[in-house]
Amino acid sequence: xxxxxxxxxxxxxxxxxxxxxxxxxxxxxxxxxxxxxxxxxxxxxxxxxxxxxxxxxxxxxxxxxxxxxxxxxxxxxxxxxxxxxxxxxxxxxxxxxxxxxxxxxxxxxxxxxxxxxxxxxxxxxxxxxxxxxxxxxxxxxxxxxxxxxxxxxxxxxxxxxxxxxxxxxxxxxxxxxxxxxxxxxxxxxxxxxxxxxxxxxxxxxxxxxxxxxxxxxxxxxxxxxxxxxxxxxxxxxxxxxxxxxxxxxxxxxxxxxxxxxxxxxxxxxxxxxxxxxxxxxxxxxxxxxxxxxxxxxxxxxxxxxxxxxxxxxxxxxxxxxxxxxxxxxxxxxxxxxxxxxxxxxxxxxxxxxxxxxxxxxxxxxxxxxxxxxxxxxxxxxxxxxxxxxxxxxxxxxxxxxxxxxxxxxxxxxxxxxxxxxxxxxxxxxx
Amino acid sequence: xxxxxxxxxxxxxxxxxxxxxxxxxxxxxxxxxxxxxxxxxxxxxxxxxxxxxxxxxxxxxxxxxxxxxxxxxxxxxxxxxxxxxxxxxxxxxxxxxxxxxxxxxxxxxxxxxxxxxxxxxxxxxxxxxxxxxxxxxxxxxxxxxxxxxxxxxxxxxxxxxxxxxxxxxxxxxxxxxxxxxxxxxxxxxxxxxxxxxxxxxxxxxxxxxxxxxxxxxxxxxxxxxxxxxxxxxxxxxxxxxxxxxxxxxxxxxxxxxxxxxxxxxxxxxxxxxxxxxxxxxxxxxxxxxxxxxxxxxxxxxxxxxxxxxxxxxxxxxxxxxxxxxxxxxxxxxxxxxxxxxxxxxxxxxxxxxxxxxxxxxxxxxxxxxxxxxxxxxxxxxxxxxxxxxxxxxxxxxxxxxxxxxxxxxxxxxxxxxxxxxxxxxxxxxxxxxxxxxxxxxxxxxxxxxxxxxxxxxxxxxxxxxxxxxxxxxxxxxxxxxxxxxxxxxxxxxxxxxxxxxxxxxxxxxxxxxxxxxxxxxxxxxxxxxxxxxx
Numbered sequence: 001x002x003x004x005x006x007x008x009x010x011x012x013x014x015x016x017x018x019x020x021x022x023x024x025x026x027x028x029x030x031x032x033x034x035x036x037x038x039x040x041x042x043x044x045x046x047x048x049x050x051x052x053x054x055x056x057x058x059x060x061x062x063x064x065x066x067x068x069x070x071x072x073x074x075x076x077x078x079x080x081x082x083x084x085x086x087x088x089x090x091x092x093x094x095x096x097x098x099x100x101x102x103x104x105x106x107x108x109x110x111x112x113x114x115x116x117x118x119x120x121x122x123x124x125x126x127x128x129x130x131x132x133x134x135x136x137x138x139x140x141x142x143x144x145x146x147x148x149x150x151x152x153x154x155x156x157x158x159x160x161x162x163x164x165x166x167x168x169x170x171x172x173x174x175x176x177x178x179x180x181x182x183x184x185x186x187x188x189x190x191x192x193x194x195x196x197x198x199x200x201x202x203x204x205x206x207x208x209x210x211x212x213x214x215x216x217x218x219x220x221x222x223x224x225x226x227x228x229x230x231x232x233x234x235x236x237x238x239x240x241x242x243x244x245x246x247x248x249x250x251x252x253x254x255x256x257x258x259x260x261x262x263x264x265x266x267x268x269x270x271x272x273x274x275x276x277x278x279x280x281x282x283x284x285x286x287x288x289x290x291x292x293x294x295x296x297x298x299x300x301x302x303x304x305x306x307x308x309x310x311x312x313x314x315x316x317x318x319x320x321x322x323x324x325x326x327x328x329x330x331x332x333x334x335x336x337x338x339x340x341x342x343x344x345x346x347x348x349x350x351x352x353x354x355x356x357x358x359x360x361x362x363x364x365x366x367x368x369x370x371x372x373x374x375x376x377x378x379x380x381x382x383x384x385x386x387x388x389x390x391x392x393x394x395x396x397x398x399x400x401x402x403x404x405x406x407x408x409x410x411x412x413x414x415x416x417x418x419x420x421x422x423x424x425x426x427x428x429x430x
Numbered sequence: 431x432x433x434x435x436x437x438x439x440x441x442x443x444x445x446x447x448x449x450x451x452x453x454x455x456x457x458x459x460x461x462x463x464x465x466x467x468x469x470x471x472x473x474x475x476x477x478x479x480x481x482x483x484x485x486x487x488x489x490x491x492x493x494x495x496x497x498x499x500x501x502x503x504x505x506x507x508x509x510x511x512x513x514x515x516x517x518x519x520x521x522x523x524x525x526x527x528x529x530x531x532x533x534x535x536x537x538x539x540x541x542x543x544x545x546x547x548x549x550x551x552x553x554x555x556x557x558x559x560x561x562x563x564x565x566x567x568x569x570x571x572x573x574x575x576x577x578x579x580x581x582x583x584x585x586x587x588x589x590x591x592x593x594x595x596x597x598x599x600x601x602x603x604x605x606x607x608x609x610x611x612x613x614x615x616x617x618x619x620x621x622x623x624x625x626x627x628x629x630x631x632x633x634x635x636x637x638x639x640x641x642x643x644x645x646x647x648x649x650x651x652x653x654x655x656x657x658x659x660x661x662x663x664x665x666x667x668x669x670x671x672x673x674x675x676x677x678x679x680x681x682x683x684x685x686x687x688x689x690x691x692x693x694x695x696x697x698x699x700x701x702x703x704x705x706x707x708x709x710x711x712x713x714x715x716x717x718x719x720x721x722x723x724x725x726x727x728x729x730x731x732x733x734x735x736x737x738x739x740x741x742x743x744x745x746x747x748x749x750x751x752x753x754x755x756x757x758x759x760x761x762x763x764x765x766x767x768x769x770x771x772x773x774x775x776x777x778x779x780x781x782x783x784x785x786x787x788x789x790x791x792x793x794x795x796x797x798x799x800x801x802x803x804x805x806x807x808x809x810x811x812x813x814x815x816x817x818x819x820x821x822x823x824x825x826x827x828x829x830x831x832x833x834x835x836x837x838x839x840x841x842x843x844x845x846x847x848x849x850x851x852x853x854x855x856x857x858x859x860x861x862x863x864x865x866x867x868x869x870x871x872x873x874x875x876x877x878x879x880x881x882x883x884x885x886x887x888x889x890x891x892x893x894x895x896x897x898x899x900x901x902x903x904x905x906x907x908x909x910x911x912x913x914x915x916x917x918x919x920x921x922x923x924x925x926x927x928x929x930x931x932x933x934x935x936x937x938x939x940x941x942x943x944x945x946x947x948x949x950x951x952x953x954x955x956x957x958x959x960x961x962x963x964x
Binding site: 040041042043044046049050083162173201202203204206207208209211212213215216219221222223224225236239243244246247248249252253254256265266268270271274277373376381383399 | 543678
């Protein structure tokens with residue numbers, strides 16, 4: 001029995017070491033601490049590790065420019081290990097023990113939902129860099145990724161303009177695809193698409209056998225009416241999905257697939273020749289040709305010491321979010337969260353797509369929307385883009401319970417879900 | 431071209447050229463004007479330029495459109511001169527084909543509309559190609575584009591065609607053009623619908639579903655009857671397709687589970703690190719391919735055959751090490767083995783993540799494993815077929831090994847009665863280590879196969895560990911045949927449930943079924959009998 005106990009203890013200690021936090025050693029002088037809350041192990045490490053690296057690079061560059069308010073910035077990296085409850089624990093640790101001034105982190109919506117009450121209770125600031133389903137606006141979170149109307153709706157508009165009349169909404173079975181597809185379905189119906197021309201399907205996380213689904217998509221697309229797939233398939237499941245599309249000969253010229261979660265990073269793991277012409281909708285592509293982006297790519301490659309390192313949309317969101325935070329802290333003259341939050345609204349910084357993004361009173365930023373086609377070199381080249389930037393609709397006008405809600409975190413309203421019909425705050429939160 | 435009045439004239443000229451027959455040579459001046467239309471950023475104009483060039487009958491049509499398809503067509507921004515980038519990096523004037531000095535250029539860009547125009551144009555242009563496969567592809571492209579302009583070329587090509595399969599495709603393409611042409615006589619169109627009905631696949635359905643609006647009632651009726659007939663026959667093929675998908679999923683399950691059938695089934699070790707052995711096999715494939723790319727790129731198509739023994743050895747060696755260092759201290763203590771191997775699996779995952787990085791690694795699929803072919807209306811993808819064959823071979827080899835070799839005999843002796851085997855002079859601890867190594871090595875082989883259909887990422891193994899245990903427990907612990915039948919049953923059941931219940935519910939139903947089944951028959955499908963059980 002003693003043996004068992006010691007083994008279990010050993011294991012537990014090993015696990016604790018593997019999952020535990022490690023702070024960059026504190027310097028003698030006083031520093032401003034910045035929390036980085038991204039999974040470095042577990043299923044989400046594939047996407048989140050690069051975000052940690054890009055934050056370290058940005059903090060490093062800021063320090064070389066002389067820091068902030070005369071102090072050096074210090075990154076505090078923790079690993080929530082793709083474990084949703086652990087996200088909340090690590091967030092609490094960052095705020096109460098490490099006393100970070102702001103935190104940059106999370107990828108999945110469920111991890112954001114898990115840390116949201118912690119940031120609100122301890123009144124700290126989180127920058128969330130990933131495109132998401134909307135239906136949320138916390139006073140303590142700044143959303144630098146796209147809301148549905150900054151990604152999904154323009155993508156569908158593009159397909160409608162291309163003459164697509166039949167839609168397969170294919171998603172992974174969790175909150176982001178389900179909410180997005182609900183919004184898209186309502187939107188398509190309002191555009192006169194018949195209900196029998198919309199097929200909605202969900203597969204489990206990490207789904208790897210796509211034969212049946214791809215065959216079903218082929219069948220659905222064989223009525224002679226132009227068909228497209230809108231994919232909210234997440235993470236690891238994408239590679240086998242695209243491989244099966246290639247194998248079964250579903251070409252972009254017949255049935256294009258437009259994806260909201262596939263970026264340059266995901267494409268790095270596949271041979272993209274059979275996928276040429278399939279679409280992706282984002283607010284940034286590595287292939288965007290302007291001086292700011294070329295400079296960023298060069299800095300990133302030098303930092304990673306890898307001449308082929310790729311950049312993607314959530315990385316750009318962190319670049320924007322960090323620049324905004326730096327500006328807001330300088331404007332407020334302090335890192336006090338309440339003052340910084342007030343200073344954040346209205347801050348405008350250049351984005352990497354060649355425009356300027358502004359933090360709106362709903363804590364979301366304005367972004368251009370780009371539709372791109374996958375190329376045979378794994379890059380995505382823009383084929384359409386919005387003329388200017390788009391303001392986020394955090395509460396979708398296409399959904400029943402959220403139609404009447406608006407968010408405005410300026411006083412006197414200071415409310416993330418103000419119901420314009422009842423005139424009260426928090427009235428109809430779902 | 432800069433003169434706006436010339437454009438309509440040009441279109442008329444192009445039309446006349448097209449009507450006069452496809453092979454009327456266009457003058458050099460026309461070529462220059464046609465080619466210059468590609469020098470734009472506007473996708474709609476590029477697609478129009480493709481159509482204009484294709485119907486002009488210019489001898490430059492084929493090389494220019496082919497260059498555009500392969501993203502080798504570039505233009506100079508200042509004077510809008512268009513060039514073709516050659517394979518050796520030099521440039522040729524697109525209008526004349528003569529070598530030229532291009533200077534700073536931008537590529538002519540492609541989107542799906544342009545690609546569709548290219549496919550249609552290349553279809554019409556390559557109907558007479560000497561290669562039968564190119565002619566077949568051309569006929570298919572015309573079938574999809576239904577481009578009436580290709581009718582003359584198609585009729586000419588059908589007259590000369592010797593290959594019966596290509597001829598049939600061309601006739602189907604011609605039928606598609608006739609059906610889609612509302613001005614053709616009804617009788618012709620109904621005959622053409624008959625030709626399309628005999629084709630009987632999903633493309634035929636798509637063709638019949640998109641009749642022009644001003645189609646007469648009798649043609650429409652014929653199309654509807656044909657559609658119903660095709661749908662009936664496709665429903666029959668669909669069942670066959672489901673069996674194929676089931677076999678394919680079953681073979682993947684079999685590959686993932688068969689190593690576990692040794693370590694868990696035969697030896698009784700609950701090995702949570704089994705999935706990581708699969709993952710290590712997949713990463714070995716990646717490393718082998720990297721090495722081949724660096725040393726001998728010509729061997730790429732054979733890379734999997736080199737990766738197989740390597741993966742077996744690497745995963746097997748790691749398996750032996752795990753057995754010697756950890757598991758041998760824990761025999762007979764199932765809970766501790768479970769915890770320890772789970773710890774090992776976490777360590778291996780994180781080690782691979784630190785070493786290779788957290789992102790997916792690209793494993794190249796050899797050309798012989800890409801694409802698909804059709805038997806009737808059954809689409810058989812080459813990679814799935816290869817995996818089914820490979821799973822069968824591994825299973826047969828393992829069975830032979832355990833039944834026919836001295837080491838197999840010793841393995842069975844040790845697992846059935848350790849003490850007696852020891853008394854007969856078998857070094858039981860070495861047999862244990864090698865058996866565990868064998869199971870791990872086979873998991874490594876599975877990794878080579880799975881690298882072709884799944885992500886090569888540190889999480890690869892996790893997706894298979896539950897399924898593997900499910901198969902082994904369902905099939906009957908300690909029985910390889912049980913693993914085979916279990917894998918195939920679960921694979922086929924899953925694929926028959928999926929179209930009706932969806933992937934999520936299908937999986938839940940299957941798990942509920944297995945729980946109930948295990949309640950009824952705790953030892954699985956093929957229970958071992960006799961004293962060996964205890």
